[in-house]
Amino acid sequence: MDDIIERLPEMLIGAVTTIELTLLALAFGICLAVPAALARTSRLWWVRAVPYAYIFVFRGSPLLVQMFLLYYGLSQFEWIRSSMLWPILREPYWCAVIAFALNTGAYTAEILRGGIQSIPKGEIEAAKACGMSPALMTRRIVLPRAFRIAWPAYGNEVIFMLKGSALASTITLLDITGMARSIIAENYLSLEFFGLAGVLYLLISWAFMRILKIVEIHLSAHLAPPPLASATPE
Amino acid sequence: MKTWIRSVLFLGALAVCGSGAAQAKDVLRIGSEGAYPPFNMIDKDGNLQGFDIDIAKALCDEMKVECKFVTQDWDGIIPGLLAKKYDAIVASMSDTPERRKAVAFSNKYYSNMLRFAAPKGTALKPTAEGMKGKTIGAQRATIAAQYAKEKFKGSELKVYDTQENAWLDLGAGRTDAVLADMLVAYEWLNTPEGQNYAFLGDSFDIDDHIAIAVRKQDKDLVKKLNAAIDAIRANGTYAKINAKYFPFDIY
Amino acid sequence: MIDLHGFGSQLAMGAAMTVEIALGACALGLVLGLGTAAMRLSGIKPLVGVAKTYTTVIRGIPELLVVLLVYFGSARILTGIAESFGSDDYVELSPFVAGVIALGLTFGAYASEVFRGAFLAVPNGQLEAARALGMSQGHAFRRILLPQVWRIALPGLGNLFLVLLKDTSLVSVAGMEELMRKTSIAVSFTKEPFTFYAVATVMYLGMTVICTAALHIMERRANLGYRPLTTA
Numbered sequence: 001m002d003d004i005i006e007r008l009p010e011m012l013i014g015a016v017t018t019i020e021l022t023l024l025a026l027a028f029g030i031c032l033a034v035p036a037a038l039a040r041t042s043r044l045w046w047v048r049a050v051p052y053a054y055i056f057v058f059r060g061s062p063l064l065v066q067m068f069l070l071y072y073g074l075s076q077f078e079w080i081r082s083s084m085l086w087p088i089l090r091e092p093y094w095c096a097v098i099a100f101a102l103n104t105g106a107y108t109a110e111i112l113r114g115g116i117q118s119i120p121k122g123e124i125e126a127a128k129a130c131g132m133s134p135a136l137m138t139r140r141i142v143l144p145r146a147f148r149i150a151w152p153a154y155g156n157e158v159i160f161m162l163k164g165s166a167l168a169s170t171i172t173l174l175d176i177t178g179m180a181r182s183i184i185a186e187n188y189l190s191l192e193f194f195g196l197a198g199v200l201y202l203l204i205s206w207a208f209m210r211i212l213k214i215v216e217i218h219l220s221a222h223l224a225p226p227p228l229a230s231a232t233p234e
Numbered sequence: 235m236k237t238w239i240r241s242v243l244f245l246g247a248l249a250v251c252g253s254g255a256a257q258a259k260d261v262l263r264i265g266s267e268g269a270y271p272p273f274n275m276i277d278k279d280g281n282l283q284g285f286d287i288d289i290a291k292a293l294c295d296e297m298k299v300e301c302k303f304v305t306q307d308w309d310g311i312i313p314g315l316l317a318k319k320y321d322a323i324v325a326s327m328s329d330t331p332e333r334r335k336a337v338a339f340s341n342k343y344y345s346n347m348l349r350f351a352a353p354k355g356t357a358l359k360p361t362a363e364g365m366k367g368k369t370i371g372a373q374r375a376t377i378a379a380q381y382a383k384e385k386f387k388g389s390e391l392k393v394y395d396t397q398e399n400a401w402l403d404l405g406a407g408r409t410d411a412v413l414a415d416m417l418v419a420y421e422w423l424n425t426p427e428g429q430n431y432a433f434l435g436d437s438f439d440i441d442d443h444i445a446i447a448v449r450k451q452d453k454d455l456v457k458k459l460n461a462a463i464d465a466i467r468a469n470g471t472y473a474k475i476n477a478k479y480f481p482f483d484i485y
Numbered sequence: 486m487i488d489l490h491g492f493g494s495q496l497a498m499g500a501a502m503t504v505e506i507a508l509g510a511c512a513l514g515l516v517l518g519l520g521t522a523a524m525r526l527s528g529i530k531p532l533v534g535v536a537k538t539y540t541t542v543i544r545g546i547p548e549l550l551v552v553l554l555v556y557f558g559s560a561r562i563l564t565g566i567a568e569s570f571g572s573d574d575y576v577e578l579s580p581f582v583a584g585v586i587a588l589g590l591t592f593g594a595y596a597s598e599v600f601r602g603a604f605l606a607v608p609n610g611q612l613e614a615a616r617a618l619g620m621s622q623g624h625a626f627r628r629i630l631l632p633q634v635w636r637i638a639l640p641g642l643g644n645l646f647l648v649l650l651k652d653t654s655l656v657s658v659a660g661m662e663e664l665m666r667k668t669s670i671a672v673s674f675t676k677e678p679f680t681f682y683a684v685a686t687v688m689y690l691g692m693t694v695i696c697t698a699a700l701h702i703m704e705r706r707a708n709l710g711y712r713p714l715t716t717a
Contacts, residue, residue: 081406169549190558305660
């Protein structure tokens with residue numbers, strides 16, 4: 001018990017790193033997911049193909065392999081090490097953020113696509129009838145509606161990303177898991193510190209879920225009555 | 235539906251069989267890492283090779299037991315011993331007071347010093363002052379990582395799961411220098427990947443004895459191992475193995 | 486052609502091991518999932534509590550941490566139990582079994598939610614009808630409930646299996662010689678991380694494609710006797 005109290009500050013520093021990594025990855029992931037999801041719902045097959053390939057690769061292979069490919073793999077090439085990108089790619093922190101963002105972006109794109117496709121046709125027709133341009137319609141109708149419909153599924157993805165961030169410990173980062181592994185390397189108290197790490201993750205995921213719920217209520221308040229379109233069969 | 239149930243049962247049975255491999259009494263199970271050339275590494279056929287492995291086999295021959303090797307990642311290697319996954323660790327482990335709290339050690343089977351490896355012609359100095367603000371790579375849960383953490387407080391320390399990954403990152407320029415066991419660094423500097431790198435400064439002699447770790451209660455095993463180490467030192471087996479890897483005596 | 490420096494057969498062995506772990510963990514996870522779903526639906530308070538705690542905890546902590554905990558923690562606990570019974574024998578969990586347990590625990594927690602949803606989706610009237618026909622409870626469960634639960638749960642379980650297949654890479658951290666670890670060994674020999682991690686990615690993608698196709702066939706079979714009421 002004394003050991004745990006003594007090392008708690010280090011574990012909390014690890015928790016901050018975990019939260020940072022997760023939030024950065026989610027933010028970049030959304031930036032990737034929105035264009036990918038829109039392109040996926042395009043009518044032109046060659047527009048659909050690009051995000052399809054992206055989503056297929058990143059959802060079909062393990063995050064750990066993707067991260068190693070980015071971190072250890074890219075440094076195999078001299079021209080990458082002498083390129084402008086190297087100052088970013090040499091940092092394990094940014095490698096982790098990029099790998100996580102690409103991964104969560106692919107999953108989020110699929111979730112958003114589901115959202116876009118379950119918007120009732122009538123709403124799109126109404127927007128067109130009002131004379132909205134496709135761009136305006138996407139911005140004002142399609143995306144906000146898709147986000148609202150997809151929100152619960154996206155909440156799951158947030159938790160998955162939080163859990164996935166533990167992999168950062170394999171490329172030298174001291175997130176919660178990395179910190180726990182380093183401490184255990186010194187005192188061999190594996191059960192205690194992996195257990196403590198588990199508790200920290202549970203607390204963070206509980207906090208994330210609370211926030212997601214609050215946002216969900218907030219989203220619904222602006223769209224009365226709450227949409228049930230995705231639940232009722234047509 | 236029925237075939238489905240049958241396959242589940244079959245797989246369940248498979249899993250149980252996997253765990254229940256019987257152990258004969260005269261088998262010594264030895265844990266090693268397999269990512270620490272030239273001391274222990276895994277070859278193309280998936281077998282363990284290296285100085286540690288040759289020494290372990292020689293000791294087993296001497297003790298008239300059969301060696302069975304188990305590979306285990308470094309940061310779990312002591313927990314694995316305590317959990318009785320194997321009976322002895324022959325993996326270039328340093329005998330330290332911290333580890334002695336958890337395990338017992340045999341006499342040394344070779345000696346080790348720590349030394350920096352860095353790009354050739356670097357202006358770095360291997361002192362706390364000279365490494366200030368620089369990035370040092372080391373393997374997690376090693377004496378090198380511990381030494382770097384204590385003596386080079388002004389530097390950023392990056393710890394890796396394996397020594398191999400620490401070398402990869404030094405090669406990629408992500409770290410300014412790697413602190414490692416001198417003999418392991420020596421091996422790497424002699425590979426094609428290490429040709430643009432050199433030792434930085436002198437070795438840190440930390441009176442580091444590399445020994446075999448066993449569980450504290452296995453006092454007999456320590457005695458047997460010590461006798462066997464003395465025997466292979468005396469009958470020339472040790473010198474033969476030594477010469478296979480290094481042109482100088484590492485005892 | 487890519488030069489694998491003679492590591493091709495090792496990678497293939499690793500891939501086979503990956504599939505074995507995934508199938509083993511899936512089998513264990515299905516049992517755990519069914520059991521947990523049954524506990525959740527039993528309405529008996531302590532059982533519901535245990536089931537809820539299990540699913541909440543497992544779903545809130547990283548799979549990597551579960552693997553590390555089972556691998557390092559379980560052996561200590563098991564050996565401790567054996568010692569308290571006066572045995573100084575070791576209790577061994579092979580990396581394979583530890584990996585299967587860790588991934589099976591995760592799979593089970595998610596599968597229990599899928600099963601619970603599927604049980605609730607079977608209309609109560611059908612069970613009442615079965616009882617009215619004089620079927621025993623076990624009989625009704627086996628002949629009426631289970632086949633339908635299987636059909637409803639299959640897509641969800643399929644997704645979980647695909648996640649599981651990728652999560653097997655985490656077991657490499659615990660020393661299991663599956664595809665990911667074999668790849669790392671090849672990298673440490675050849676110093677060609679990009680080549681080998683790229684090959685590993687392609688192999689995982691291949692496995693995903695095969696499993697997706699297999700699941701598709703299974704879903705078709707499970708849906709044989711079923712025609713949706715709405716003509717969509």
